[in-house]
Amino acid sequence: MSTTATRRPARGAIVGSPSSSTALGAIVRRGLRDQRRAALAWGGGFGAFGALMVAIWPSLEGSMSELVDSYPDGLKEAFGIVRLDTVERFVDAELLSLILPMALAFLAVRCVVQATVGAEDRGHLDTLLSLPVSRRVVMIASVVVTGALLAAILAVVWALTWLAGTVAGTGISASTLASGLGNVWPLAMVFAGLAALVAGLAHRPSTATCVASGTLVAMYAIDLVGKLADAAEPLRWISAFRYYGSAIQQGFDVGHVAVLTVAALVLTIAGAALFERRDVL
Amino acid sequence: MSTAVIETDRLSKRYGSSRGISDVTLRVRRGEVFGFLGPNGAGKTTMIRTLLDLLHPTSGSARVLGLDSRRDSRAIRARSGNLPGDFAYDERLTGRELLAFFAAVRGRRDLGVAQALAERFEADLSRPLHELSRGNRQKVGLIQALFHEPELVILDEPTSGLDPLMQEEFLRVAAEQREAGRTVFLSSHDLDEVQRVCDRVGIVREGRLIAVEEVAAMRERALRHVTVRFADPVSDGVLADVPSVEHRELDGRTLRFRVRGEIDGVVKALARHRVEDVEITRPTLDELFLAYYGRPS
Ligand SMILES: Nc1ncnc2c1ncn2[C@@H]1O[C@H](COP(=O)(O)OP(=O)(O)OP(=O)(O)O)[C@@H](O)[C@H]1O
Numbered sequence: 312m313s314t315t316a317t318r319r320p321a322r323g324a325i326v327g328s329p330s331s332s333t334a335l336g337a338i339v340r341r342g343l344r345d346q347r348r349a350a351l352a353w354g355g356g357f358g359a360f361g362a363l364m365v366a367i368w369p370s371l372e373g374s375m376s377e378l379v380d381s382y383p384d385g386l387k388e389a390f391g392i393v394r395l396d397t398v399e400r401f402v403d404a405e406l407l408s409l410i411l412p413m414a415l416a417f418l419a420v421r422c423v424v425q426a427t428v429g430a431e432d433r434g435h436l437d438t439l440l441s442l443p444v445s446r447r448v449v450m451i452a453s454v455v456v457t458g459a460l461l462a463a464i465l466a467v468v469w470a471l472t473w474l475a476g477t478v479a480g481t482g483i484s485a486s487t488l489a490s491g492l493g494n495v496w497p498l499a500m501v502f503a504g505l506a507a508l509v510a511g512l513a514h515r516p517s518t519a520t521c522v523a524s525g526t527l528v529a530m531y532a533i534d535l536v537g538k539l540a541d542a543a544e545p546l547r548w549i550s551a552f553r554y555y556g557s558a559i560q561q562g563f564d565v566g567h568v569a570v571l572t573v574a575a576l577v578l579t580i581a582g583a584a585l586f587e588r589r590d591v592l
Numbered sequence: 593m594s595t596a597v598i599e600t601d602r603l604s605k606r607y608g609s610s611r612g613i614s615d616v617t618l619r620v621r622r623g624e625v626f627g628f629l630g631p632n633g634a635g636k637t638t639m640i641r642t643l644l645d646l647l648h649p650t651s652g653s654a655r656v657l658g659l660d661s662r663r664d665s666r667a668i669r670a671r672s673g674n675l676p677g678d679f680a681y682d683e684r685l686t687g688r689e690l691l692a693f694f695a696a697v698r699g700r701r702d703l704g705v706a707q708a709l710a711e712r713f714e715a716d717l718s719r720p721l722h723e724l725s726r727g728n729r730q731k732v733g734l735i736q737a738l739f740h741e742p743e744l745v746i747l748d749e750p751t752s753g754l755d756p757l758m759q760e761e762f763l764r765v766a767a768e769q770r771e772a773g774r775t776v777f778l779s780s781h782d783l784d785e786v787q788r789v790c791d792r793v794g795i796v797r798e799g800r801l802i803a804v805e806e807v808a809a810m811r812e813r814a815l816r817h818v819t820v821r822f823a824d825p826v827s828d829g830v831l832a833d834v835p836s837v838e839h840r841e842l843d844g845r846t847l848r849f850r851v852r853g854e855i856d857g858v859v860k861a862l863a864r865h866r867v868e869d870v871e872i873t874r875p876t877l878d879e880l881f882l883a884y885y886g887r888p889s
C-alpha cells in the first residue's frame with residue numbers, strides 16, 4: 312500500500328470525477344477477492360462429485376446402456392437421456408442435466424442479490440454510494456463478479472473431473488467436457504440477469520431472491536412439462552432451459568448460447584437502469 | 593461562482609404517504625460548519641440522503657457544489673465525503689482494506705490523511721470491522737469521509753457512539769476543516785455540540801426547516817433551567833426583577849426558573865443571598881423549539 316502523496320490539485324479547484332471504469336474495476340477486483348473462497352468451495356464440491364462419477368464409470372460402463380434401454384421413452388426424452396454409452400454422456404446425465412445448472416443459477420441469483428439489495432438492506436450501499444460510483448456500475452459489477460465466479464467454479468469442476476477421468480483411464484475428452492460445462496455458464500447468467508432485474512425493483516433481499524429463484528424453478532418445470540406433454544411444448548420457448556439442451560449430446564449450439572447471452576445482457580442492462588432510477592432505502 | 597455549497601429550493605421527499613422532508617429551502621455557504629439540528633424523526637437523514645441522490649426528491653431541487661444533485665451526483669460525490677447515519681460496510685474488511693478500496697474507487701493511489709486521522713482518533717485500522725466496538729467503527733466511518741480532504745463533508749450524526757474525548761477531537765477536526773476553507777454539513781440532535789462547532793444552525797422539525805440561526809445569536813438567546821437552593825428563607829419576589837428570568841417557582845427555599853439570554857444579572861442577584869447549591873441545565877430540543885418558536889411538538 313502506497314502512502315506517498317500524489318500531487319493534489321489546488322484547494323477549491325474543480326476535481327473531475329474518476330471515470331466509471333475506475334470504479335467498476337475497483338469494485339470488481341474487491342468482489343473477486345471476496346469470492347475466492349466461494350469459487351474454491353463450490354468448484355471443489357461439484358468437482359469432487361464429477362470426479363466421483365467418472366471414477367465409478369469404468370465399473371458401470373457395461374450395464375448402463377441396458378439400464379437406460381429399460382427406461383420409458385418419455386422419461387428419457389424429458390431428462391435428455393439418449394444413450395449412456397460414453398463417460399461424457401454419463402457426466403451429462405448425472406451432473407449437467409439438472410444439478411449443476413440449477414445450483415449455479417441459484418448461486419448467481421444469490422450473488423447478485425447480495426451485492427445489491429442485500430447491501431442496501433445492511434446499509435452498505437449508503438457507504439458505497441458515498442463514493443463517486445453510480446448505482447448502474449454497482450449493479451453491473453455484481454453481474455461481472457458473478458460471471459467470473461461461475462466461470463471459476465466451472466473451471467475447477469472441469470479440472471477435477473477431467474483429472475479423475477484420466478487417472479481412472481476413461482479416456483474422457485477434455486474438450487467435450489469443457490463444452491458441456493461451458494454450456495452451463497450462459498444459462499446461469501440469465502438468472503444473474505434476472506436477479507439484476509428484480510433487484511432493480513425490490514427493496515428486500517428476500518423478495519428479490521424468492522422472485523428470481525421462483526422464476527428459475529418455474530422455468531425448469533415449464534421446460535420439463537413441455538418436453539413430456541406435446542400440448543405444453545409451445546410454452547417452452549419462454550423457458551431459459553429450452554435453450555440449454557445438452558452440449559455433450561448435441562454439440563455446442565451457438566444460436567442457443569447467443570439467445571441466452573443476449574437475454575442475460577438485456578436483463579442486466581434493464582436491471583441496472585431500474586436500480587439507477589429507484590430510491591435506495 | 594456562487595458561494596453556496598449546498599442550495600436547496602423547496603426540497604421535499606415523501607415516503608409514500610409518510611413525511612420525510614417538506615419544502616426545505618436552505619443555503620450553506622462555502623467554508624462554514626453548518627449544523628442541521630432536529631429531534632429523532634425530524635428528517636435529518638432524509639435531507640442528507642436526498643442531497644446525495646440516494647433518495648430522489650418528490651419535488652423541489654438541490655444544488656451541491658454548484659452541481660445538480662440528481663444529474664451530477666457522481667461528480668458531487670467525487671468532491672465530497674460522507675458519513676452515513678448508520679455507518680456499515682463489509683465487516684470482514686479491516687479499516688485499512690476498506691480505505692484502500694475506497695481510495696481505489698476514488699481513483700487515488702494513496703490514503704491521503706487517513707493515517708494522521710487514525711492517530712488522532714486512536715482508531716485501529718488493522719482490525720476487521722466486526723471486531724471493533726460501535727464507537728471504534730464510527731471512527732473508521734469518519735476517516736473514510738475525511739481522508740481525501742474533500743471540499744465538502746456531509747456527516748450524519750458524526751459523534752454518535754464516540755466517547756467525550758473523541759467527541760472533542762471530532763469537534764477540533766471539524767473546526768480545522770473550516771480553517772482549511774472546506775465546508776462541513778453535519779446533523780445532530782445535540783444543541784450543545786452544534787453550538788460549539790457550528791457557525792450556523794438549521795433547525796428542523798417534523799420535516800420542515802423552521803429556522804436558520806447564527807450560533808452567536810443563539811447563544812445570546814440561550815435558554816437554561818436553573819435550580820437554586822438558598823441557605824436562608826427568601827422573599828416571594830426573589831429575582832423577580834431580573835429581566836432574563838422567567839417561569840419562577842419558589843418551593844420553600846428552592847427556586848426554579850428559566851433564564852433566557854444573558855445570565856450575568858442572575859449571578860449578580862444571587863450574590864446578595866447565601867446559596868447552598870446551584871444547578872444549571874440546558875433545555876431539551878423540544879423545550880427549545882417551544883420557547884423559540886412557540887409551537888409544542
Ligand atoms: N424508509 C422509510 N419509509 C418510510 N418512512 C420513512 C423512511 N425513512 C424515514 N422515514 C420517515 O421520515 C421521517 C424522517 O426520518 P429521518 O430518518 O430522516 O429522521 P432523522 O431526523 O434522521 O431522525 P434520527 O435523529 O432518529 O436519525 C420520519 O418520520 C420517518 O418515520
Ligand SMILES: [Mg+2]
Pocket residue numbers: 636637638677748
Ligand atoms: Mg437520522
